[in-house]
Amino acid sequence: MSLISLDRIRAAAGDLADVARRTPLAHSRVLSDHVGADVHLKCENLQRTGSFxxxxxxxxxxxxxxxxxxxxxxxxxxxxxxxxxxxxxxxxxxxxxxxxxxxxxxxxxxxxxxxxxxxxxxxxxxxxxxxxxxxxxxxxxxxxIHPFDHPDVLAGQGTVGLEVLEQLPEVGTVLVPTGGGGLVAGVAAAVKALRPQVRVIGVQAEQAAAWPPSLAQGAPVRLSDTRTMADGIAVAQPGEVTFEHVSALVDDVIAVSEQALSRALLLCLERMKLVAEPAGVAAVAGLLERPDLLAPPTVAVLSGGNIDPLLLLQLIRHGMTSAGRYLSLRVRLPDLPGSLAELLGRLGDLAANVLDIEHSRISGALALGQVDVEVSLETRGPEHREHVVAELTRAGYTVTSER
CATH class of the missing domain: 3.40.50.1100 (Rossmann fold)
Structure with a gap:
């Protein structure tokens, strides 16, 4: 089978002219500051149905x-x-x-x-x-209708690449969330046909990364487990059509951790006001973890924004923890009037915001006259988090666990 042509992708763009939105390309100052070069987001999370x-x-x-x-x-x-x-x-x-x-x-x-x-x-x-x-x-x-392994599907997804080149002709690198490979294959086919010097990099979830071993072996490899928060790219095995395109056209495929995915999701939500799902922010996570791979200016594709509200709440907390902005401590106190008030006063002096507190006298590890207090805190980042723990220890408290 031959690779899809630029003419085929352009024909797909014509088919989609009155159907799909031309999604915005948004400059991100916070990501640009992080990598020291211009970064833009291709917002397919704003596409009809919430994804590409x-x-x-x-x-x-x-x-x-x-x-x-x-x-x-x-x-x-x-x-x-x-x-x-x-x-x-x-x-x-x-x-x-x-x-x-x-x-x-x-x-x-x-x-x-x-x-x-x-x-x-x-x-x-x-x-x-x-x-x-x-x-x-x-x-x-x-x-x-296969989700990714068909030339017509690749042609449709390739229209994302055409739009990126039209919106930012000087682009140097395009980062693309990658599961079965339909999006990254289509984008690479469009980009390499017009600008072969532009780097195209696929980004997978570390716990569902079938592409690196597949590319190393020269054929699609099946994973036995694909448990990741990024369910939209949790594909056990690349397709035959996508493998041919990715192996020929994509410069690199990297994997990112669950922590990087949650940090990227929180960053998009909090700093860029963009709601995205874990799979959708994989390219942003890749940019945060591997800025050394980028030839600027860089475009990261936000591939989707369909996230369950309950999962979003969990991921916000996970993202805050990964970013050093959420801290849970178990502190041992004497079971005396005023002990808890004194601890909360110290935390207030340390500018740690108390989110939740649980007071327990039932533990086999407790001596008579002791209590454990489980405190959930919002902190300003990793340094502040370490400072809070150090100051409590210095004040004589026993911090028996932290996460």
Whole structure:
């Protein structure tokens, strides 16, 4: 199979002209200061359906002939691909069935239904859901729409690369969140055709990084475990189509930690006022962890913003902890009137904001007349966090645990 051409990607851009948004390219001062060079964010989290997936799904469905359209389409997804296929099918007048895992979040289920798909919540994990969708396609004759491993999907995702070059012609590096590889392959195909000197770097979650071993072996490698907060890029094995493109066109694929993902998400939310999901901020995490790879100016693609509010609350706390701005301490006190008030006074003097406190007299480790106090604090960063612990220790308190 040959690589997708620039003409094919440009044709996809024409197909999407009245369908997909031309998402903004936003300059980020805070990220630019971090790496010492200009950084811009390609905000696909502001795309229709909340991610880039609409682009590839629409181009893939639009290419179907009338007979295949009449048979309907089927897809399997935990979220973004589901919504992209559902909306694309609705716009084209095609019946769609989307299989989602039983534990898919209610907001994603509801959004997919709102775009017109018949949603079936089946399968304990995505691999089971995928198998059920493929069985449905074989039984009914519906067209199975793969989330990434198809040339039409790559052409649609490649329109992100075209827009980046139009919005920032002098770009030196493009960082792209990478799971199955559809987005990074499409972006690389567009960018390398027009500006071969521009670096294109894929960014994976460290706990679901199938690309580095696959590229080292020269063929797609399957991971046995892909547990990561970045579920949108938790793909166990690259596709054959995407592997051919990534191995030929992408300059590097790196992996980032869970801590880096949560820090990047918090940074986007707090400093840039952009809501993104963990998979969506992988490129920002890569920029924070590996600025040495960048040829400026740099564009980091924010690939999606579909995050469950409950998960967002957990990730904010995780991100604050990773950034040194959240501290949980267990402090041992004498069980005397005023001891707790004295501790809280000291914490106030140290400018640590108390978020939560728990007072316990029940522990086998406690001597008679002692209590443990579990205190959750907001701090200003790693140095302030260390200062708080050091000052409490200096004041004679026993800090028995911290995290």
């Amino acid at each position: 997936k609409l682009r590839g799904a629409y181009v893939r469905l639009r290419a179907l002939d009338e007979e295949r359209r009449a048979a309907g389409v089927v897809a399997a997804s935990a979220g973004n691909h589901a919504q992209g296929v559902a909306l694309a099918a609705s716009l084209l007048g095609i019946e769609s069935t989307v299989f989602m895992p039983e534990r898919a979040t209610l907001p994603k289920l509801a959004a997919t239904q709102s775009y017109g798909a018949e949603v079936r919540a089946e399968g304990a994990v995505l691999s089971e859901t995928l198998a059920l969708a493929q069985e449905h396609a074989a039984r009914t004759g519906a067209e199975f």
